[in-house]
Amino acid sequence: MVKIFDVAVVGAGFGGLAAAAMLSKEGKSVAVFEASNELGGSAGKFERDGYRFQSGATLGMGFESGGVFSNLYQKLDLQPPPMKLLSPIMDIHLPDRTIHYYRERQKWYEEIARKFPGDPSRIQAFYDEVFRVGAMVDQLVHQLPVFPPKKFKDWVNLLPLVKPGSLPLAPYLGQTIYDRLKKYGLHENRLFITFLNGELMDSVQTNVTRCPAFLGYAALQTFHKGAYAVRGGLAVIAEQLAHYCKRAGNDVFMRHPIYQVSEDHGIYQLQSKRDQTFAAKQVLLNNSVHNFHDTVDKSLASKSMINRQKEAERDAWGAYIIHAGVREEVFAETDVLYHQFIDPEYPDDLHEGGQFLLSLSDPEDRQMAPEGMRSLTISTHTNAMQWWNTAHYAERKEAMKHRLLRTVDHYFPGFSEQLDFVLPGTPITFHKWLRRSFGKVGGYIPDGRFSWAKSYSIRTGLDGVFQCGDTIFPGAGTLGVTLSGLMAAKEMSK
Ligand SMILES: Cc1cc2nc3c(=O)[nH]c(=O)nc-3n(C[C@H](O)[C@H](O)[C@H](O)COP(=O)(O)OP(=O)(O)OC[C@H]3O[C@@H](n4cnc5c(N)ncnc54)[C@H](O)[C@@H]3O)c2cc1C
Structure with missing residues (x-):
């Protein structure tokens, strides 16, 4: 007899895991399917040569009293991981001044x-x-x-x-x-x-x-409610949520990509690797609306309210990212862990390195880097589609790396000479990591005063199939996606 889960969650990003944990609390039988071998998706991690790198997101939010994660952790009776409350939240470097972005x-x-x-x-x-x-x-x-x-x-x-x-x-x-x-x-x-x-x-x-x-x-006000450097990185939150689901007797299947969702007599069938099929009464898709039509079969797609062409026409960014180790001495003069660099020559066009964030691990956080070193993540928005033109891929990747490292060198002389190793990543890398269509991350780009009205909600138009994550209202960021996960869990538990 095939087990029929109450809920199957496709993707162990923050949205999917928050929903899975809440549904587990309510006694539902839940199975989470994660394609990769890491939890947390764009807010996950990977480890290499004694370093722990945060795969995308680095800045924790929502742990202040009444915040999204404080409330969730309270409901789940979980202890938040150790973390450092930041003030300044970050230093913002412009050529003629550094703005200390204070929380208070x-x-x-x-x-x-x-x-x-x-x-x-x-x-x-x-x-x-x-x-x-x-x-x-x-x-x-x-x-x-x-x-x-x-x-x-x-x-x-x-x-x-x-x-x-x-x-x-x-x-x-x-x-x-x-x-x-x-x-x-x-x-x-x-x-x-x-x-x-x-x-x-x-x-x-x-x-x-x-x-x-x-x-x-x-x-804008969220930054001032509390921004945190979470010890061990944001992936620790994903691990706690997954652990909660397992403790409740539920399953988190790693390295289990879902290739197709179909329906048979009111029960959803999820096809995974080696022809394994799982069954569930309800499905929560946490692998982005970009991938909706590649995840559900034609029959479900035709009944949904997600139009393939209209979805593909909506603008979304990709990310260019650098992971590296850096010697502690380079940032010895500052306690600030997050540094934003803005090129004022292009004040309205802050992608492709026009604006980028450098996040450093806390020197006291020994999970992140070997003695004397810190792990860092640099990320900027980029037009995802340009990276799929493979003709000049390697040169473009190298040129962007130099542009970003040169900018940091300008403010922190000698920076690039003190790097242990440098791992650049493009939307193609994100596509491989997260299976996101064309490596698009961060949800849709708002394009005017009423753009919120065009948002996708947690409903797909299919009874029993819901969605959450950065392509769903209220949008990107670990807080936004957790809220959409919780919105979905609330509807699914009715
Ligand atoms: C470079 C970068 C920096 C960021 N910085 C911050 C920050 O500092 N603070 C912050 O709060 N937010 C930040 N964000 C945003 C935040 O990381 C995301 O909005 C959020 O993590 C997205 O969560 P999600 O629930 O949409 O799932 P995702 O992170 O997209 O995860 C989805 C998961 O689904 C899995 N998956 C995909 N397809 C399948 C399939 N077919 N079967 C099974 N599994 C599948 C993927 O492997 C992935 O693990 C950043 C994002 C990026 C890209």
């Missing part, structure tokens, strides 16, 4: 006065709005509504959330960050816009002119 509001406002001397009071007023509106968005999203609503019951479930307290949010649903900057007379402040573009690119994948105001505000 007052310290951040003092830094604004020092580093943006032209307009400090207007910028502070803008940030007052960021904190006010961001808190309202949090309140709504933390209640895990199905959004955008797809069924009548989704609309009905949204109604109780529309309280007098959340009505002031309405104006921000139809404006971009740039519209709000105009209100504050900041739309011509190139320095502040360059800074904001850097922060929005890192969190919402876009710039001030294309970013819906409420999404941008929610992302």
Whole structure:
């Protein structure tokens, strides 16, 4: 007799694992299928020569009181891993100044006065709005509504959330960050816009002119609620969630790619390697909407509400990444673990190295690097499709590596000479690691004030097949994908 699981989860990213853990808590029989031999997907890790490298995500968030992970860990009765609360969250390097991005509001406002001397009071007023509106968005999203609503019951479930307290949010649903900057007379402040573009690119994948105001505000205030360097890297969180599922008697199958999902008499069949087939009453796809049509069979695809062509036409970034070991001496002068570099010559076009993040392991975190060394990750947004033109692949990969390392050398002289080894990766690497179509990561790029309305929700249009992850509202980042995982778990457990 083939076992029929209540729920099969395709992909052990943060979205899939958060959902699997919550469903396990509710007593469901759950099977998680992960294609690779690592948990956590783009927030996972790999190990090489005594180093532990974070495969993509490095900055932990949501562990402050009331935060997404604090709440989840409390519900699961789990102890969060040791972590360091960051302030400054990061140093932002521009050729003529380094901005210390402080977590605490007052310290951040003092830094604004020092580093943006032209307009400090207007910028502070803008940030007052960021904190006010961001808190309202949090309140709504933390209640895990199905959004955008797809069924009548989704609309009905949204109604109780529309309280007098959340009505002031309405104006921000139809404006971009740039519209709000105009209100504050900041739309011509190139320095502040360059800074904001850097922060929005890192969190919402876009710039001030294309970013819906409420999404941008929610992302900007999140940094100040608490950013953390998690000991052992973010993959530790994925390991804890997977462990929770197993302790509840459930299965996490590693190196089990799901090649196809089909339906037979109301039961979903998941085909994996060596002709193994698993059966489940419900399926949660955590392997991105980009891969939807390659995962479900033609019959299911034709009944779903995901249009293959329209999906493929939506813009999404890829990532260029460098993993390396570096001697401790290079960063001996600073305690700051995260460094963002912004090239102000291209303030609106912060990809292909125009903006990038360098994350260093904590020198005290001995899981990450051998004695005297630190492990690092550098990442920038890139147009994923260009890397599939193989004609100049190797030269392009090398050129990008030099561009990024040269920029760091400028601020930390001798940096590139102190590297132990350097492993660059492109969207082709991400495609191999995560099986993402064309190596696209980070969800869809918002393209204007109402772009949120075009988001995919957790519903696929197929009864019993749900989706979560960075291509699903509220979008990318370990917090966003965990929320979509929890939204899906809530619906699936009904
Ligand atoms: C370079 C980079 C830096 C980032 N930095 C940060 C950061 O500092 N902080 C932050 O919060 N977020 C960051 N993010 C974003 C964050 O990592 C992602 O939004 C999030 O981890 C995506 O999670 P997900 O649930 O969508 O799953 P994914 O991470 O996409 O994982 C999906 C999993 O599914 C598996 N899979 C795919 N196909 C199949 C299949 N057919 N069968 C079985 N398994 C399959 C994959 O192997 C993968 O493990 C970063 C992302 C990148 C790329």
